[in-house]
Amino acid sequence: MSEQEVTYTTLRFHKSSGLQNPVRPEETQRPRDVGHRVPWKFIVIVLGILCFLLLVTVAVLVIHIFRDGQEKHEQEKTLNNLRQEYQVMKNDSSLMEEMLRNKSSECKALNDSLHYLNREQNRCLRKTKIVLDCSQNKGMAGILNKVYSVLFI
Template structure:
């Protein structure tokens, strides 16, 4: 055996003897190592659980916020839908009411048109008038629409015609518009008739009832110096001195139920 082998053998013997002499020290070291590993593993598990908890809380909060946002959007859409529905209902209701009103107005106008187009009359009649002289008043008459027209046979001044119409519970004619004027000019014979239009003391042309008329008259622009009155012929409306003698045309309105 050489020197190296002797040295190695001595070292092994020394180590073996040292280990056999300190067995408790080795076990203590291993125990501490295992405890350290367990503590590290526990800490790692704890951190992992905390991370998972935070992650779950974040997901829950996100889910809740997303749910609330969807709920809010749905409410907004529902309110908008309800508003549109209400607007649409109100518009339909207004349109329905307007249609009903229009239909009623149309029926009323049709009724008036039927009344206007329905004309009747007689060529000659003796009017029941309360004249002071006791003289009978003869007239040709017809009714059309809401008016009856009486064409007096005798000639009188404008004031005389006004009085005669009043005595017969009538009124001197007031022509409402150009359509009525054209209609009358087609009906009358070639004579001149006083109508209820005169140049009064207030120095203006005025109808006998002081009411407005849609008739377009150039005569309304005249400014005579003396009192003048208007008469109707088959071709025109013109003015003349109120003392001149013309036939009279009176009217009576028919009440519509």
């Protein structure tokens, strides 16, 4: 292969004004219909309003979801507190019932003792009455009858 010299050049073409903005013959002959123009401004405004309404709706929904989540958390805390209070009250109630049973057993025992003491007192009173009657010299037969009635009746 032989070495050849290569030269590069840049070519610039001048464009004529007629070629820069070619005009189609159809467009020049036909006038534009005013009724078929697309109302871009109106469409942009409507789409902007729809986007704004969508953003507002999403914001409101997010706020409601967040608020509902907080309310649910508060209600769960309140429910747990109420459950704990219920357990405490239930335990207190059980203790009170047990104390009431103990007190009623004590009352029954005291009531039985009171009846026994009342019977003993009545017996002592009858014996005292017999002794007093004997001291007034009423006679031996009357005294024996009273002693018999007190002891065996």
